Amino acid sequence: MDIHSFRKDYKSPILRKEFLDPDPIKQFESWFMEACEANIREPNAMSLATVSPEGKPSIRTVLLKIFDHRGFVFFTNYNSRKARHISHNAQVSLLFPWIPLERQVAITGTAARISTVESARYFATRPRESQLGAWISNQSAPLSSRDILMLQLEKAKQRFQKGEIPLPDFWGGYRVEPETIEFWQGRTSRLHDRFLYSKTDKNSWSITRLMP
Template identity: 65%
Template sequence: MDIQGFRKDYKKPVLSRKTLAVDPFSQFEHWFKDACAAELLEPNAMTLSTVNKDGQPSSRTVLLKFFDQNGFVFYTNYKSRKAGEIAENNRVALLFPWIKIARQVAITGIAEEVSAAESARYFSSRPRESQLGAWISRQSSVLSSRQMLMLEFEKIKKKFLEGEIPLPDFWGGYRVRPQTVEFWQGQTSRLHDRFLYTLDSDGQWSLERLAP
């Protein structure tokens, strides 16, 4: 299959420094609202990249569940591969690939566990079957068959047949505190707009335009 000819020339309003917010969180909120308004599939889907102790990177898609001035939050199994790699090296990267609107947001930062109370609040808001699924999925471990997985699911449904389902002690959230946030917007002739926010040692954000 010949894919060398695959290309699309983007035509978007030019980004300029004066049109961007003074901090990346406000700018992200603005772009996130645009992504939602464009009816993108899972606008909160983001690629999370981690690196293990041997320097081998790995990436997967997770869902952003909360963001504010303190960072970007997602939830997972604390015994998963991603969690193990974060324990070894908590420097991570996030990428929001909003291809339909020719935008990307790339983030680098430090991942840290959120509090158990914060995880419990989010867990209680999940659909009941998603709560049950968290209990039986030994994420990233070898699974002999889907049938075995469904058998475990039926067992846990019977165990928690009535009442609230408690938060598993091996499940919770991470907050990624950003150190850099890049906003990318496609332009014609591959002369894309790129602006990088960088956090300095005093907690202040600087903003620079990058070459495409």
């Protein structure tokens, strides 16, 4: 298959430093809202990159569920591959690929578990089927047949048929505290606009324009 001719010239308006909010979280919120208003499917979908103890990178898509000035939160099984990687090396990267808007946001930072109280608060908002799914999936472990998974689901339905489903002790959230946040906007002739926010102290950020 010849993909050499797959080409699109981005035509977004120019992005200047003076257009950016000095606070990268507020800037992210602005772009995130624009992604939502543009009806981009799963605008909170983000790629999460981690590194194994052997130094092998791994990437997958997870969903952003909370963001504020403390960081960006996603949820997972604490026995999953990503969780095992984070326990060894908490340095991770996130990427929001809002291609229909000709934009990307790339984040680097440190991941750490959020409190059980915060995880339980979010878990209570999940649909019941999703709560059951968290209980039955030993995430990233080998599975010989989907039939086994569905059998486990039926057992979980029986186990939790009455009352609320509690938070599993092996499931919860991670917060990525950002150290850098890059805002990328596509421009014509591949001369894209890129601005990198770098944390200088607890409450301050520097902004640097990067070459395309």
